[in-house]
Amino acid sequence: MTNRSNKAVVPEAKSALNRFKFEVANELGVPLSDGYNGDLTSRQNGSVGGYMVKKMIEAQEKQMAGK
16 A cells, blocks of 8 residues: 655745746646646646656756756
8 A cells, every 4th residue: 555645845845836836837838727727638737747847856956066
């Protein structure tokens, strides 16, 4: 049995991550709204999450390289 949790490791970061999610959705042209988004496709939702991860990894790599 897998224990899945959608809790943020750093609860204080939740609002920043939410803003980031909407910023990424806007960049990708995904019509994300505050509240129910069940009318979006899995591809649309997945592209937002995937691009968020990509941008976070890029930012961390830049930080680690001292840029």
